[in-house]
Amino acid sequence: MRERSVLLNPSILASDFTEIKNTLDLIASLDLDYVHLDVMDGSFVPNITFGPKFIRDMRKLSDLVFDAHLMIDNPEKYIKAFADAGCDIITIHKEATRHLNRALTMIRDEGKEVGLAINPSTSVLEIENELMNVDYVMVMSVNPGFGGQAFIPQSLKKIKLLDDMRRAEGYEFRIMVDGGVGLKNHIALKEAGADILITGEAFFRSSDKASFIEEMES
Numbered sequence: 001m002r003e004r005s006v007l008l009n010p011s012i013l014a015s016d017f018t019e020i021k022n023t024l025d026l027i028a029s030l031d032l033d034y035v036h037l038d039v040m041d042g043s044f045v046p047n048i049t050f051g052p053k054f055i056r057d058m059r060k061l062s063d064l065v066f067d068a069h070l071m072i073d074n075p076e077k078y079i080k081a082f083a084d085a086g087c088d089i090i091t092i093h094k095e096a097t098r099h100l101n102r103a104l105t106m107i108r109d110e111g112k113e114v115g116l117a118i119n120p121s122t123s124v125l126e127i128e129n130e131l132m133n134v135d136y137v138m139v140m141s142v143n144p145g146f147g148g149q150a151f152i153p154q155s156l157k158k159i160k161l162l163d164d165m166r167r168a169e170g171y172e173f174r175i176m177v178d179g180g181v182g183l184k185n186h187i188a189l190k191e192a193g194a195d196i197l198i199t200g201e202a203f204f205r206s207s208d209k210a211s212f213i214e215e216m217e218s
Contacts, residue, residue: 006186007196008216009067009176011036013049014200024062030213035064036178036198037087041072044096045145052078052085059086069117069178071144072096076103083110091115091138091176094127104133115176119144120152124161134173136196137162142179151180156192163193186216 012035015023027035037055042048055066068087072078075092076099082090090107094116097103107114116127117138131137139162141155155177162175174195181189182202189197197216206212 006190006194006217007034008032008203008213009034009036009196009198010203011038011178011198011200013038014204017050020058021061024058024064026209028062028064030209032213033065034067034196035062036200037066037068039068039070039072039082040145044073044093045071047145052081055082055087056085065089067091067115069115069138070096076106079103079106080110083107083112087112089113089115089136091117091136093117093119093144094122094130095119100127100130101133104130108133117144117178118158120155124158124165128165131162131165131169131171131173136174136176138176138178138198139194140179141177141181144179149180151185155179156188159189159192159194183212183215 010027012023038049040047040049066087067089068082069091073096075096090112092103094100104114113135115136115138116130116134117140118127119140120143139155139158141151142149159175166173175193176196176198177189177194178198181197181199186197
């Protein structure tokens with residue numbers, strides 16, 4: 001396996017859902033470990049994608065790490081359903097629940113890895129008290145709800161601050177970045193402290209995906 005300075009996490013939102021088995025097989029064949037699952041409810045974000053049933057069916061087709069990004073209101077109502085569907089990582093938004101600590105604890109209690117996402121307008125300092133309780137922090141570098149948006153440059157400052165905070169406190173969470181990620185900004189993201197780059201349009205539109213991955217990860 002090649003040496004990696006950062007991990008790539010393709011988002012199937014940019015794929016053709018009628019070819020989902022081939023998509024999962026392709027991701028696995030390229031020596032990638034993760035697949036990103038964008039769950040949208042039409043309320044927290046202005047779009048609707050899929051739910052636990054779709055993920056449960058995909059689970060039968062793949063051994064990849066299923067990274068579920070719940071862009072939904074009151075995620076605590078659905079954590080068990082997504083855990084039972086076969087998700088390995090469940091990420092919820094700070095902005096989507098009144099009782100963030102309780103919701104994060106519910107994910108841990110289901111035996112899943114815990115992710116916490118923040119929107120572009122949310123300060124890192126607003127989640128400071130939960131950083132010791134999570135496995136991943138996802139910095140949204142676009143406004144959530146649609147693929148293909150342009151990267152928000154101010155996200156780099158948030159990534160750097162998170163990296164500084166985990167070093168200072170000895171935390172072990174990984175930093176994910178979601179939105180507008182590609183060959184134009186991957187170096188800056190790595191230098192800021194990102195560990196996992198979520199990419200959709202850039203990955204699926206690449207004519208040479210192996211070369212794309214090598215450049216993004218090496």
